[in-house]
Amino acid sequence: MSMFKRSNTKNSAESQAVLAELALKNIHDGVIITDKSGVIQFINPAAVTMTECGSADKAIGLDYGLLLKLETKEGRELSETENPLIQAMNTNQPLENCQVCLIASQSDKRIPICISVLPVDGLGQNRIITFRNITKELAEEGEQTEFISTASHEMRTPVATIDGYLSLALNPQTATIDARAQGYLTAAQKASKHLGKLFQDLLDVTKLDDGKIKPHFEPVEMNDLVRSISSDFIPRAEEAKLNFTFGSNNSINFGENRQMHQVVYGFVDTNFMREIMDNLIENAIKYTPAGGSIYVNVRGDGDRVLINVTDTGIGISADDLGHIFQKFYRADNSDTRTIGGTGLGLYLVKQRAEAMGGRVWAESAFGEGSTFFVSLPRITSDEYEKRMIVVRNQQIQAQQQTRPPQPQVSAAPVQPVTQPAASSAQSPAPVAAQSVPIPPAQPTSPIPQVSPPPSPAPPVQSPPAVPPTPQPIQYQTNNNLNGVQQ
Numbered sequence: 001m002s003m004f005k006r007s008n009t010k011n012s013a014e015s016q017a018v019l020a021e022l023a024l025k026n027i028h029d030g031v032i033i034t035d036k037s038g039v040i041q042f043i044n045p046a047a048v049t050m051t052e053c054g055s056a057d058k059a060i061g062l063d064y065g066l067l068l069k070l071e072t073k074e075g076r077e078l079s080e081t082e083n084p085l086i087q088a089m090n091t092n093q094p095l096e097n098c099q100v101c102l103i104a105s106q107s108d109k110r111i112p113i114c115i116s117v118l119p120v121d122g123l124g125q126n127r128i129i130t131f132r133n134i135t136k137e138l139a140e141e142g143e144q145t146e147f148i149s150t151a152s153h154e155m156r157t158p159v160a161t162i163d164g165y166l167s168l169a170l171n172p173q174t175a176t177i178d179a180r181a182q183g184y185l186t187a188a189q190k191a192s193k194h195l196g197k198l199f200q201d202l203l204d205v206t207k208l209d210d211g212k213i214k215p216h217f218e219p220v221e222m223n224d225l226v227r228s229i230s231s232d233f234i235p236r237a238e239e240a241k242l243n244f245t246f247g248s249n250n251s252i253n254f255g256e257n258r259q260m261h262q263v264v265y266g267f268v269d270t271n272f273m274r275e276i277m278d279n280l281i282e283n284a285i286k287y288t289p290a291g292g293s294i295y296v297n298v299r300g301d302g303d304r305v306l307i308n309v310t311d312t313g314i315g316i317s318a319d320d321l322g323h324i325f326q327k328f329y330r331a332d333n334s335d336t337r338t339i340g341g342t343g344l345g346l347y348l349v350k351q352r353a354e355a356m357g358g359r360v361w362a363e364s365a366f367g368e369g370s371t372f373f374v375s376l377p378r379i380t381s382d383e384y385e386k387r388m389i390v391v392r393n394q395q396i397q398a399q400q401q402t403r404p405p406q407p408q409v410s411a412a413p414v415q416p417v418t419q420p421a422a423s424s425a426q427s428p429a430p431v432a433a434q435s436v437p438i439p440p441a442q443p444t445s446p447i448p449q450v451s452p453p454p455s456p457a458p459p460v461q462s463p464p465a466v467p468p469t470p471q472p473i474q475y476q477t478n479n480n481l482n483g484v485q486q
């Protein structure tokens, strides 16, 4: 007979409650139940241990935020808008298996956890928060990642060699083969190229997982950044006979007809942004038949930057839509079967976006095209200016550190220098506010000037000029921003 089988005795409800309590007391997962305003009503022993709150009695009646202090897996502080737990609690939305770090209140220890939130209509509106220590899982995953990374790295070299020899065999100037052999070797080369791409994608994906790369955040104007990346795809889109547009509505083209765009600032890793956009636009091109259209757009949405890549291509079925961001997942239908791919691109997009505090999702209807969204934290123009000054000061410091030792100025008489001062005698020119290449001619430049450019140094008399030490600049508000700030 099942343990939970209903008995007819009037004590059955009580015994069920006892069993439920027994389970909650003994499971290794932390369980916290709050009321609708987030005040803790129940906490199980595993949650008491993990949060280091002392005892259930001390925790009950407190706000959940006092116990569940989170940061990212990578150890980055989470702002309120980035914090998935706060977002789920505030919006009464479920949260499923989100990986973050819990900061234990007494020891300040970081515990990697997988956290979920379930809103329920219990006694009033309650939220059930469950979380699991995933230290062991991550260690195992780390070993796997290390293995995949090493194997991919080692296998890339022989695959490149095979590809090289196949190219030689297929080149009429270096080899003579009959038509049948050419067919076989062409097929072999296609497969070796696929293998090469697979190893490269695997390496890219594992680099972040095994900590070989970390996001390097920079303040940037997102419209300029995304437009610059997107414009690299114009030739590919033209070749595929696709109409490729960037802008907030379909009338703005990459060509002459540029309009003023909304200025939206982000704090992102520009390499990660390139990888995200490359994968999304490459997919849009790959999965859209000739004659179709692709639109890329960036806009501010409250405290988020929202990027979308929309295409009028083959679309994704509802069944596949829930899986496409998983590693190696490829929708399998007559359209996709003939289109090559590794199933790792969207996983990489998700991974990179999440490492920057972002989120990705897709909307699509089979046969009717797709839209991929990337939402990232947005910063205000004031924050952008402040961060730009930090960047600029770091660059000045780096310049100072790499400068060769200054020559000693001798007291002996020195011949007058008749030439104007060499450029090294000037203060370093202000570093361009944006470190990413931006294509020309937006009607407005959203980049604030943090300091006036230095005036050319006057001709220097002896002794030879010792370059003045550049001074870090102080923050000052500059409202003279062009563009439209929402």
Ligand code: ADP
Pocket (backbone or CB within 6 Å): 279, 283, 284, 287, 311, 313, 314, 315, 316, 324, 329, 330, 331, 332, 336, 340, 341, 342, 343, 344, 345, 346, 347, 370
């Ligand atoms: P792949 O290398 O197979 O393109 P991705 O991870 O980039 O791998 O994409 C996973 C799957 O999602 C693809 O195999 C494809 O079925 C589907 N997909 C991705 N982007 C699009 C798109 N723009 N239109 C239709 N299907 C898409």
